[in-house]
Amino acid sequence: MFAACFGLLLAGVIPASQARQDAKDPVSPPATPAPAAPAAEPAPPAPTAPKPNLEAGKQLAYTCQGCHGVTGYKNAYPNYHVPRIGGQTSQYLVQALTEYKAGKRKHPTMQAQAQSFSDQDITDLAAYLSSLK
Numbered sequence: 001m002f003a004a005c006f007g008l009l010l011a012g013v014i015p016a017s018q019a020r021q022d023a024k025d026p027v028s029p030p031a032t033p034a035p036a037a038p039a040a041e042p043a044p045p046a047p048t049a050p051k052p053n054l055e056a057g058k059q060l061a062y063t064c065q066g067c068h069g070v071t072g073y074k075n076a077y078p079n080y081h082v083p084r085i086g087g088q089t090s091q092y093l094v095q096a097l098t099e100y101k102a103g104k105r106k107h108p109t110m111q112a113q114a115q116s117f118s119d120q121d122i123t124d125l126a127a128y129l130s131s132l133k
């Protein structure tokens, strides 16, 4: 009875062959609910790392220019080798600065630099430097 009515109903709209096929396939399940869980607790964007602030990073990076060069922080002085820091990934920069700060990397200047930075400062600096080409 249901199938018959269904068939009749569809007959007006779709070719008969398809309607019959649909009728044989008893009940197509109703639209499945969206798989995503109800948005009760929106996930925090980055639970572990502080949020990077590019503008703050730019300010902080001002002091790095003397040694790390100005344009893109590529080695500016051939007679004084410093690694390139602009355009490195922020993970790399965060790790390097954190290691100087913790004394795991030994270099007096960079240790002094890094020790004056908070985790937020390091995040900001890394975000800014990694955005350079």
Ligand code: HEC
Residues within 6 Å of the ligand: 060, 061, 063, 064, 065, 066, 067, 068, 081, 082, 083, 084, 085, 093, 096, 097, 105, 106, 107, 109, 110, 113, 125
């Ligand atoms: C007085 C000079 C000087 C200043 C100022 C300076 N650096 Fe450095 N930096 C160096 C030298 C030299 C090295 C290489 C040290 C080594 O061999 O471990 C270095 C290494 C680094 C490294 C590691 C790069 C790598 O590939 O291993 C990072 C990252 C870095 N500096 C970031 C900064 C940031 C950010 C600033 C500014 C807040 C800064 N530096 C300011 C001289 C300086």
